[in-house]
Amino acid sequence: xxxxxxxxxxxxxELGENERVALVGRSGxxxxxxxxxxxxxxxxxxxxxDKSFCETQDFSIVNAVFxxxxxxxxxxxxxxxxxxISRYHPVDLELAKQLMGKYFTRDFFKLSDGYKRRxxxxxxxxxxxxxxxxxxxxxxxxxEGTSLxxxxxxxxxxxxxxxxxxxxxxxxxxxxxxxxxxxxxKKDKLFDEDFLRKNGLRGFKVDKIDTDKGKELLNVNxxxxxxxxxxxxxxxLVGRNGSGKTTLIxxxxxxxxxxxxxxxxxxxxxxxxxxxxxxxxMRKLGLYKLxxxxxxxxxxxxxxxxxxxxxxxxxxxxxxxxxxxxxxxxVNLISFVELLGSVLNSKRGVIIATHDEEIxxxxxxxxxxx
Amino acid sequence: xRVNFVTGIFxxxxxxxxxxxxxxxxxxxxxxPLIRRKIIIIVEIAIISISLLILYYTSRFYFYPYSxxxxxxxxxxxxxxxxxxxxxIVDVLGEAGVPIAVALSYYPYLTSIVRDVVFYxxxxxKNVFRVTLPIIVQLVKSVQDIWxxxxxxxFGNFRKDKIKITSSEIVLLLYGFATLCLSFLLKV
Amino acid sequence: MKKWVRTLLFSAIFSVAAFAVDAGFTVGxxxxxxxxxxxPFLEFTIPLMIIVIGFNxxxxxxxxxxxxxxxxxxYAASSLLFxxxxxxxxxxxxxxxxxLIGYRGLKASLAQGxxxxxxxxxxxxxxxxxxxxxxxxxxxxPTLILILTPAFLVEGIVIGSISWKIFNxxxxxxxxxx
Numbered sequence: 161x162x163x164x165x166x167x168x169x170x171x172x173x174e175l176g177e178n179e180r181v182a183l184v185g186r187s188g189x190x191x192x193x194x195x196x197x198x199x200x201x202x203x204x205x206x207x208x209x210d211k212s213f214c215e216t217q218d219f220s221i222v223n224a225v226f227x228x229x230x231x232x233x234x235x236x237x238x239x240x241x242x243x244x245i246s247r248y249h250p251v252d253l254e255l256a257k258q259l260m261g262k263y264f265t266r267d268f269f270k271l272s273d274g275y276k277r278r279x280x281x282x283x284x285x286x287x288x289x290x291x292x293x294x295x296x297x298x299x300x301x302x303x304e305g306t307s308l309x310x311x312x313x314x315x316x317x318x319x320x321x322x323x324x325x326x327x328x329x330x331x332x333x334x335x336x337x338x339x340x341x342x343x344x345x346k347k348d349k350l351f352d353e354d355f356l357r358k359n360g361l362r363g364f365k366v367d368k369i370d371t372d373k374g375k376e377l378l379n380v381n382x383x384x385x386x387x388x389x390x391x392x393x394x395x396x397l398v399g400r401n402g403s404g405k406t407t408l409i410x411x412x413x414x415x416x417x418x419x420x421x422x423x424x425x426x427x428x429x430x431x432x433x434x435x436x437x438x439x440x441x442m443r444k445l446g447l448y449k450l451x452x453x454x455x456x457x458x459x460x461x462x463x464x465x466x467x468x469x470x471x472x473x474x475x476x477x478x479x480x481x482x483x484x485x486x487x488x489x490x491v492n493l494i495s496f497v498e499l500l501g502s503v504l505n506s507k508r509g510v511i512i513a514t515h516d517e518e519i520x521x522x523x524x525x526x527x528x529x530x
Numbered sequence: 531x532r533v534n535f536v537t538g539i540f541x542x543x544x545x546x547x548x549x550x551x552x553x554x555x556x557x558x559x560x561x562x563p564l565i566r567r568k569i570i571i572i573v574e575i576a577i578i579s580i581s582l583l584i585l586y587y588t589s590r591f592y593f594y595p596y597s598x599x600x601x602x603x604x605x606x607x608x609x610x611x612x613x614x615x616x617x618x619i620v621d622v623l624g625e626a627g628v629p630i631a632v633a634l635s636y637y638p639y640l641t642s643i644v645r646d647v648v649f650y651x652x653x654x655x656k657n658v659f660r661v662t663l664p665i666i667v668q669l670v671k672s673v674q675d676i677w678x679x680x681x682x683x684x685f686g687n688f689r690k691d692k693i694k695i696t697s698s699e700i701v702l703l704l705y706g707f708a709t710l711c712l713s714f715l716l717k718v
Numbered sequence: 719m720k721k722w723v724r725t726l727l728f729s730a731i732f733s734v735a736a737f738a739v740d741a742g743f744t745v746g747x748x749x750x751x752x753x754x755x756x757x758p759f760l761e762f763t764i765p766l767m768i769i770v771i772g773f774n775x776x777x778x779x780x781x782x783x784x785x786x787x788x789x790x791x792x793y794a795a796s797s798l799l800f801x802x803x804x805x806x807x808x809x810x811x812x813x814x815x816x817x818l819i820g821y822r823g824l825k826a827s828l829a830q831g832x833x834x835x836x837x838x839x840x841x842x843x844x845x846x847x848x849x850x851x852x853x854x855x856x857x858x859x860p861t862l863i864l865i866l867t868p869a870f871l872v873e874g875i876v877i878g879s880i881s882w883k884i885f886n887x888x889x890x891x892x893x894x895x896x
Contacts, residue, residue, distance in 0.1 A: 243617035454891035633730030
């Protein structure tokens with residue numbers, strides 16, 4: 161049994177070898193902190209069968225996969241990575257081959273998002289740790305990618321995740337972190353929309369934004385698609401990962417204000433104030449108190465708010481958002497929808513590229529690229 | 531076909547030497563069968579043809595080895611990335627080779643960061659010097675994450691594998707040696 | 719994990735990143751053909767900043783030497799051999815004075831930027847002219863070197879101070895964790 165008690169949180173997380181356990185909670189509640197505590201990368205207690213894990217820090221027993229696959233590789237293909245790892249400790253090549261199939265030798269940077277996650281998980285599973293800790297393994301992965309990942313999560317896994325509808329199907333038990341407290345909850349709670357809303361979790365569909373549609377702001381033919389956006393309208397581009405949603409938005413650069421997936425690559429100034437450049441917009445979007453902070457040091461939800469504020473402060477009439485809800489918890493999702501309301505009320509139009517089924521309700525028009 | 535690092539370096543060195551010491555036509559032609567992506571070959575043939583035509587009409591035809599030499603280096607880069615088993619670098623350099631091999635595998639990721647940031651800055655009409663901050667912040671964050679990955683995956687004591695010579699290695703070495711000899715024998 | 723592994727891994731990634739940015743700019747400007755002339759100038763912008771910030775982040779011996787050797791290796795592998803002597807010599811000198819004044823701080827950053835820019839700038843300019851066969855067009859005379867040296871020094875010091883400012887910002891905002 162692995163027992164984790166992170167410093168700064170009350171309660172503990174217990175993980176048995178033969179179960180899959182969910183860890184849910186709002187952004188910044190301490191999910192990643194708990195995983196880092198288990199690995200002794202943070203203060204707190206990490207015990208295995210009543211012995212401190214930090215004394216040995218034997219990663220063949222406890223290991224983890226974090227959210228960003230791009231910085232969790234050691235070589236350019238899983239085959240080469242495992243050869244490298246085998247210079248340090250034994251790996252099960254056959255298991256990894258089975259998990260990755262024909263992509264075992266494929267260049268990591270040519271894999272789909274789902275297979276990139278599968279690569280990093282397979283790499284860790286190939287040395288068969290007793291306990292695997294997964295930090296948001298399903299973030300920003302489409303339905304196909306989700307099943308690719310869900311199919312290989314072994315017993316002895318703790319899964320920290322926002323996407324409740326995906327994990328409630330595969331876990332045996334769950335913990336929720338709320339106000340600095342870790343509490344075990346019944347699995348049924350993950351199906352209870354009221355509970356999810358109350359605890360700021362995802363798993364419910366958001367309501368439509370009621371706005372008046374005005375004049376046409378954009379009418380372009382791009383990649384064989386006629387894209388038209390009116391004032392107060394949300395046009396959604398849907399389709400699996402790799403179907404061309406991002407490429408389509410990129411091709412509109414110059415005509416629209418586009419916000420892409422990694423916020424950190426889109427901040428060009430040291431403070432929120434300089435990034436947004438307009439006091440009134442900052443006040444309207446509740447960013448004024450953060451104006452002297454570094455945009456890089458904010459939470460994901462706050463970063464999205466800064467980017468949307470920059471869009472509002474710009475002269476552009478159409479704002480495009482590429483997978484904007486990927487890292488948002490329930491509270492941030494509701495506040496994101498409210499933000500969209502502000503954008504629409506300022507006589508702008510919005511394009512959203514997404515495969516998030518929970519926000520489909522807000523789309524006035526849907527273009528399927530699959 | 532995968533070859534170990536030593537064989538790969540011998541092959542690349544033999545062809546580079548042939549490229550520097552001769553007109554580079556033979557070593558360039560020798561690399562063509564080893565390039566897997568046909569589009570690269572088509573583009574290179576087009577480049578060579580245009581270069582030769584320009585040199586001919588500008589009465590500078592004696593510059594032609596430079597065109598072949600440039601493309602030879604490009605092809606050797608593709609061949610090295612395609613055929614050299616990167617894990618074997620550590621069998622030559624020992625444990626000190628591991629961080630270098632790991633860092634080299636991040637080259638595509640690092641270039642993609644630069645590409646994306648430059649694109650976003652242009653899309654938002656930012657001054658080109660503004661790209662510095664996001665590139666460096668992302669780099670520093672990535673380095674720290676890679677270090678965690680390194681610790682989590684490469685635990686235990688390092689053991690070198692013996693370098694094995696397979697039939698593929700012998701074929702490639704002979705091919706490199708034959709190219710070197712032919713480059714001197716055939717005065718192209 | 720051993721401390722030398724961390725130093726080497728970080729050095730290797732900063733070297734590869736500086737090269738990736740340099741290559742990205744060269745390709746972006748479609749200037750590979752004139753890279754022997756252009757590279758000393760391109761290299762002194764973001765790539766040099768990455769290297770100076772690398773020294774500050776790593777903050778342990780022998781970061782300067784390792785970054786120089788690995789950078790030399792990647793430039794040599796890309797047929798940009800004229801940059802290799804300058805990179806290695808500047809690496810050795812920077813390692814020497816960092817032994818005395820440390821790797822981190824404003825003073826260290828200014829010295830690192832200035833040294834790298836002057837030595838690498840002059841040497842790569844000389845070797846670049848030889849490499850291109852352009853010494854008949856650009857005559858590398860002592861007068862030219864005398865003019866270029868203060869220009870490279872100023873550029874290196876400016877880049878060093880910007881690097882320190884960015885490093886300091888990352889420390890204060892919690893992006894750098896140690």
